[in-house]
Amino acid sequence: MDKILVIDDSPVQAEFLSSILRPSYDLTACHTAEEGLRTAKEGGFSLILLDVVMPGMDGFTLLQELKGTELTRYIPVILLTSLSDVQYEEKGLLMGAVDYVTKPFSPVIIKARVNTHIQLYHYQMQFRKQAMIDELTGVANRRRYEEESIARWREAVRFELPFSICMFDIDKFKMYNDAFGHPAGDKVISAVARTVSSYFHRSTDLFARYGGEEFVAIFVGSEGEAAFEFLKTVRQAVEDLHLQHCATVSPWVTISVGGVTVIPAQGDSYKACLQQADAMLYDAKRLGRNQVVWLGEKREQWTER
Secondary structure, three states: OOEEEEEOOOHHHHHHHHHHHOOOOEEEEEOOHHHHHHHHHOOOEEEEEEEOOOOOOOHHHHHHHHHOOOOOOOOOEEEEEOOOOHHHHHHHHHOOOOEEEEOOOOHHHHHHHHHHHHHHHHHHHHHHHHHOEOOOOOOEOHHHHHHHHHHHHHHHHHHOOOEEEEEEEEOOHHHHHHHHOHHHHHHHHHHHHHHHHOOOOOOOOEEEEEEOOEEEEEEEOOOHHHHHHHHHHHHHHHHOOOOEOOOOOOOEOOEEEEEEEEOOOOOOOHHHHHHHHHHHHHHHHHOOOOOEEEEOOOOOEEEOO
């Protein structure tokens, strides 16, 4: 059942909407913009019905927050308001609302518009999913990584959270392809991707194929040393697959991992952080491969071997 979030300072109005839309949808009601924003970030909503005129943060300001936050930017928002002036309707639509309904409204019309926009949301999400997935591995592709990475960086800046980024590389992969052929190499890439992606399952995690045998991951909230220990576990999981390799570095397929954790501030460069992660990956290879090298938020470096 699709979940709808109603954000309206009037409990009576919220209950009226709920009575119209139940039992077809799962309704959650919030009576302040701040509460609505927190609830929307919990995820799972297919539509938001948002009152424009509210005390404190009004609906337009909340709409701007919703569209500027990675976790909520794609949830369709229908604005509900007594403001019938065309300039307000234009403002709401230009800010990203999918529809604008003036009060008083017909229950039949509300049900029809809600149904239409939820169907459109599912079509759009299916299209986005297909466009953002790497065909070979089934994980996020480079396009999705490039679209989401900066948005996640900005959220870490805003909330002053530890931000970690790491680069993965399958060790001596050209040697593997030369020995076993490209179809076998594709199976190895897929197996590694499945194993690593199973560790990045939080809504704030992003794991993507960066290109060829290289992958990238972003995760938020872990301190540097904890991130280093976590990636050691991930690296070991790949080695434990016991995929045969012909390289002298290891009898099995392994990965090298380089990463960095920072607490980004306004004005810091995401590109510089990515370059540091790439430099740590280079160090992991230089030091013998099949290991994790990590740079912490206080510029301390940890090496696995």
